[in-house]
Structures are given as structure tokens and as C-alpha cells.
Amino acid sequence: MNASIITIGDELLIGQVVDTNSSWMGQELNKIGVYVIRKIVVGDVKRDIVDALDEAGAISDLVLITGGLGPTKDDITKHTLCDYFRGRLVFNEEVYEMVETYFARMKRPMLESNRRQAELPDNCIHIKNYNGTAPGMWFERDGKVFISMPGVPWEMKLMMQDNILARIKQKFETELIIHKTILTQGIGESFLSEHIRDIEDAFPEGIKLAYLPNLSSVRLRITARGKDESLLAEKVEMLTTQIKERLSEYIWGYDDDILEDVVGRMLISQQASLCTAESCTGGLIAHKLTSIPGSSVYFKGSIVSYSNEVKENLLSVKATTLRNFGAVSEESVHEMALGALKIMKTDYAIAVSGIAGPSGGTVDKPVGTVWIGIAKNEKVLTRKFLFPGNRERNMEMAAINGLSMLRKFMLSS
Amino acid sequence: MNASIITIGDELLIGQVVDTNSSWMGQELNKIGVYVIRKIVVGDVKRDIVDALDEAGAISDLVLITGGLGPTKDDITKHTLCDYFRGRLVFNEEVYEMVETYFARMKRPMLESNRRQAELPDNCIHIKNYNGTAPGMWFERDGKVFISMPGVPWEMKLMMQDNILARIKQKFETELIIHKTILTQGIGESFLSEHIRDIEDAFPEGIKLAYLPNLSSVRLRITARGKDESLLAEKVEMLTTQIKERLSEYIWGYDDDILEDVVGRMLISQQASLCTAESCTGGLIAHKLTSIPGSSVYFKGSIVSYSNEVKENLLSVKATTLRNFGAVSEESVHEMALGALKIMKTDYAIAVSGIAGPSGGTVDKPVGTVWIGIAKNEKVLTRKFLFPGNRERNMEMAAINGLSMLRKFMLSS
Structure with missing residues (x-):
């Protein structure tokens, strides 16, 4: 069965907000056998919304709509849908109670604009929003279903998981x-x-x-x-x-495997612990590792040694090493890895030192030069990389390759 | 002047990839007075691509297309555009040389599939791709312009910046x-x-x-x-x-101000330095700070003290404090902040300890409980937060609020 997604908001067109909602929706719909064949993004403009509804309705049985349901003047989705399906806005007691409860829970007073959020077209089914104040709406016409949800990700997601996905499965027979x-x-x-x-x-x-x-x-x-x-x-x-x-x-x-999780599971199976010593990645590897729930079992911590002083004082990198070879060198990253192992008392360490850019590059060590070291006991594996990207990409590539080197190191040892 | 963006790729529809390209394009087009009025996402399906071209061409003077230009079988954009504009694919010497140069630079041999990338419709202008092998294409029909670019972000961005934006300004008179x-x-x-x-x-x-x-x-x-x-x-x-x-x-x-950059500029103007001591944020604050070019001037480093051992050994948090009040407490975060100041010898420190979830919550300290401390000399400001989100959101909220507290602390002191 086919679906289309319409996302509404000027902020999406001018690029101020990246649309992550529709990706998530695409994944969830896929799991229940609904295949998204088109996404349309339009601004908060009535004619454009109506055009998108016409187009999406012509090619799909199901149209999911997000955005434009806020209490402020620029949001016009509810009125537009009400007109489109020839309904009438009426005050809805059930919605009003939800909005009231929401404000009570947040310990904030209600405004007149929030009261207007309790108005609903009289020809739609009310989909409850437990995470916010804008109600969801389910319209049907000629066997086709149109569902309107808020653009705020956690409001939309809870609505889909709690209610809408089950309703869709019930309504349609899906491939x-x-x-x-x-x-x-x-x-x-x-x-x-x-x-x-x-x-x-x-x-x-x-x-x-x-x-x-x-x-x-x-x-x-x-x-x-x-x-x-x-x-x-x-x-x-x-x-x-x-x-x-x-x-x-x-x-x-x-599938959804994440490298930092794959590495974490290997550490758990070895009952081993890990720390990192990060210069140019600035904590990115630690951030990736700790984004995995339960990572405290194997990840002990990190020294983000952005200055040479921290490299010397906390990671015991020798002043002569820094002077003779520089902070971005095999020698420095070798000592960083061993220093991290020692001070954080772990089984493994990942150490990274490089030049992320945009400045700091030289002829010998251009921007993108990164040394990575993996240590276990006295054994240190080092490797030099030359990444072709900007600051953000170089940091990301260094972090991924650090984790990847650890994975291969664990496999081979 | 109005434009539409078409992004092509099954991976976008099933939600495996989040479309960040079109946001960036929307921003860049805005700067030269081009207003994106619609975005359409379709799969690698000829009829759907043709429908999107028809729709976008009907409402806009400019249509930007990304994706589906790879060397593999699933990519059909080039052939589809060639047919749509009634052209003929011919071997293009200029493109071939670019592809050859690219492979030589990457020190990789060329394959037959890459050779086919040098074929181009005979009725388009070749837009050079310096970051990859798929050429860009500029078609014109009835005064309207259609531009096809690769979906790989850095290839598309360089093409836009180097060539396409200037060409658009030249071609159209923009509001x-x-x-x-x-x-x-x-x-x-x-x-x-x-x-x-x-x-x-x-x-x-x-x-x-x-x-x-x-x-x-x-x-x-x-x-x-x-x-x-x-x-x-x-x-x-x-x-x-x-x-x-x-x-x-x-x-x-x-506008584009970033909180970590605003904080960084304040530190520069005070000639002050900063470090972080991070437990539940796991390096996220350090990562945000170091994502700003030039942050090494004021940011010295971080101790990611994910384990209590690291809190004690590196940040000098007392064992009795951890035992009596727990790691997530005003007392612990107070000592973490002062310990970080001392060991990393900076003017300011941000310390964070909390329960990001999904597990680890208790009745007294539910998931989302986060203590943040800001220290300067002997002065420590602490505050407790209760964030309502999941692990990822709680970490993000903790990081943003840590930076925000530092900003206000600096303003008031």
C-alpha cells in the first residue's frame, strides 16, 4: 500500500530546519507494509497546502501531514484542512481537557491562543496529543485517509506509536x-x-x-x-x-547496527573496559560511545586533551616528544594511548591527535592529517590517516576510524 | 523568483537517510533571492521522477534536482532526464578527463561503470564535479532551468558554490x-x-x-x-x-549564532579559559565547544568522568561525597567543577552529572535529573534540572543548559 507525506512549514523551505520527521515516519510505515512513494514540502500558504493535498490524494491511499498546528498566527494547517474537507471548526471538550491537563502538568498558565487549540473540525476523528497542545486529526474521504499531526518530533512520534500506526493497520490491508x-x-x-x-x-x-x-x-x-x-x-x-x-x-x-554499539558489545563479551584520549576529535568518540544506553559498563571516561598542557599533565606525554615530533605524530599518539590506559585503568584505549582544520595545516602535516592509536597493555597499534574533508567531516571520520580500528584490533588479538 | 527542489532516492522515502541537502540548498538560494516554494522527494522510479519534473516545472522557473547519479544500477536520474528533455547520451571527453583525474588523485583504478559516468545528454551544459565522478547537468526549456546534481552532500555543495549559484544569478532577475x-x-x-x-x-x-x-x-x-x-x-x-x-x-x-560560539567569543574577550567535567553528557559539551574552529584558544580540555573512579582519581571528588549524596547531587557536581578547574588550570569550568536514561532512575532522582555546576575560582553556581526527554534529548538539553548557564554566569560576574 502506498502513502505520501506532506510536511508544512516555511522553515523547511528556507532550510532553517532539517526535516527528520518524515524519515522516521517512512521507517515506521515500512515496518507495517506501507510504502512512501512521495514526500511534498510546502510553506504555510493555503493554496500550496491545498495543491499538495490534491497531488498526494491523487496518488496514494494514505496521506500523512505534519506541521502548521501551533498556536501562533503563522500556522494555518487546521483551518486549511477544515475548509478542504468542508467541515466547521467547533470547540471540542475532550481536546480542551487535554490542553488544560498539559498546562497543569507543566505548571504554566493557559493563554487564549491555547484555548483556540481546542477547536477541531467537526468531520475529523480526534487523535490525542499527550506531549503537547495541538490535537491530531484523522479525516476520511472516498476511502482515502488524511492524518494531520504536529511538526514537533516527540509529539508526532508518540501519536504515531500510540495510536495512528495501529489504526492504519486496521484500516488497510497492506503488502x-x-x-x-x-x-x-x-x-x-x-x-x-x-x-x-x-x-x-x-x-x-x-x-x-x-x-x-x-x-x-x-x-x-x-x-x-x-x-x-x-x-x-x-x-x-x-x-x-x-x-x-x-x-x-x-x-x-x-541493519540498524551502530559502530559504537558493535564495539561496546564486543567489550562486554570480553568483560573489558575502554577509555579515550582525544585531541582533535574533542570528545566526539566519548560522546558516540556514551550515546549508547548501558555504555557505563565498559566505558570509563575520556581525557579530552585539547591543550598540550593537558597532554603532558594528565596523559604523561613527554615534553620532549611534543617538542621533537609535535602533538600530531605517531610518537605523541602512542604516549597518549598508554597514558590514558594508565590513568584511567582500562583494558583498551583509543587515542587521537590530528589537524581538523580549517587552520593549523602545514606542508608536512596538511589539514586532515590524523594519527590514531589503539592500546592494550603495552601493545599500541598506530595508523596515520589523511582525510579530505572540512573540520566537521575530519572529526567525524577520525572518530569512526578510531572505533573501527579498535574493532579490528579486538578481532585480531 | 521561485524554485522547486526534487530529491531522488528510495533511501529518502524509507527513511534510511535524512535529507540535509535540500535545507542547505534552501538557505543558499534564499541568499541570492530565490524562494523555494516546494520540495518533492521521489524514489528511483522513472515515472515518479517524470511526474515530479512536470509538477515542479509547472510552478517554478528553476528546478534543482539531486540524487540518483551514482554508477550503480539503481541510479536512473541521468537516463530519465536525457529522455525527458529528448536528448541523446554521448561520451563526453571533458567529463571523462575529470573522472580519470579523480581516480588518479584517489590512487584507485577506474572501472567500466565509472567510464559510463562520462556519458552526458547532448542537450545539457556540463557542470564540473571536483569532489566526485558524477557530472552535474544544466538543462533549459521554455525559459525554465533544470539542474541535476549528485546526492552526495560535499559534491553537491561544491558544485553549487563554485558554479551553479553564480549561473542562477546571471540567468534570472531575482527579488x-x-x-x-x-x-x-x-x-x-x-x-x-x-x-x-x-x-x-x-x-x-x-x-x-x-x-x-x-x-x-x-x-x-x-x-x-x-x-x-x-x-x-x-x-x-x-x-x-x-x-x-x-x-x-x-x-x-x-541568525546563525551558535551558543558554543557565543560563549567562546565571550571567553576570548575576557582572555579566559574553559574546561569541562562531564558525566552524563559524556563529552558532548566538549564536542560542541571543539566543533568551533579556533576553540583551542580558550578550551583546554575535558575530563569525561563516566565512572566514579575517574571522578575520584582525576576530579578529586571525595569518596564520602559520592557515598553520602550519590554521583548525581549538588555536592558531587560542586566538587567536580572545582576539581576540573584545579587539574586543568582554567578560569571557568562546567560540570555535569545526571541520569540520562533509559535506566538508572529512582523515585528521588528520576531519569532526566541533571545537576550542573559552573565554577570560577572558588565560586560555584549549581542548578538542578529535570528534563522530560529520552537519553539523547536529555544529554542534549544538559549540554545546552550547561553552556547557557556559563553564559549567564559570565554576564553577571
């Missing part, structure tokens, strides 16, 4: 969609494709392969659509196994 | 659009609106005000459109001043 994503690192898109060309060419009808490159890895996504769940799963599993055998040395995970 | 954004913190959207209702009601024709709430702040965006640059600028300036006077205590910055 099945199965995805399997293979996560690779250390090989480019074209080379991957060459490696598995014969497998891809022999893909059965109804199954697609997509290559999704990002900063330092390429994801291979297998998508299968059909009616018979076990048959689909079997086919996808078979193709995954074929690709897995061909590419094993490059594969580090599957 | 002016001026934005001014006022960044506030510590007050909700509805209350802001009440505070400045009379100012907003008196806004002149052609000027709009929008409220953009995010995690812990509300941005107010004034947008003015017209022909006379100095008149527009004057009007926007006048309205900004009115709002500024009304809301001064809540305003921390303007």
Missing part, C-alpha cells in the same frame, strides 16, 4: 516489505558492485539492491516486496548469505 | 528576501507571542514573523520580501530593535 541492510567499511561503492555483480544480476523478481555510501562506509540494502512473509524472508536471507560470503572482510554489521 | 532571526531561551512559544503581540499585529505588509521552537529555545524569524534592499533592511532592523527591547532578557543571539 509486506522486508529490508536487510549490510554495513561495509573500507571499500568503495563501485568496487563493491564489481565484487557482487553476478549475485546482483541474478536477483529474483521483486527484490532490489541499493548502494548507500556515507562518510566512511557503504551500506547495501536489499528490499523485497510481496505477500508471503516466510518466502520473502527466506529469499532475503539467502541473498544476504551470498553477499556475506563474498564480502566478509568488509562487513562490520547489519 | 530580494531578507531574514533576521532572534534566538531566545527560557520562555515558551505562546508566552513570547503574548509578549510581542502588539508589535506583530503592526507588522507592515510583506513582512512575516515565524516562531520556531526547538529543544530548549524558540527562534523568532522575521522575513521581508521586496525590491528595495535598503528599505527592506531598514524595516527589518526597526522591527528587530522593537522586539529586542521587549525581550532582551531572553535573547542570547541572532
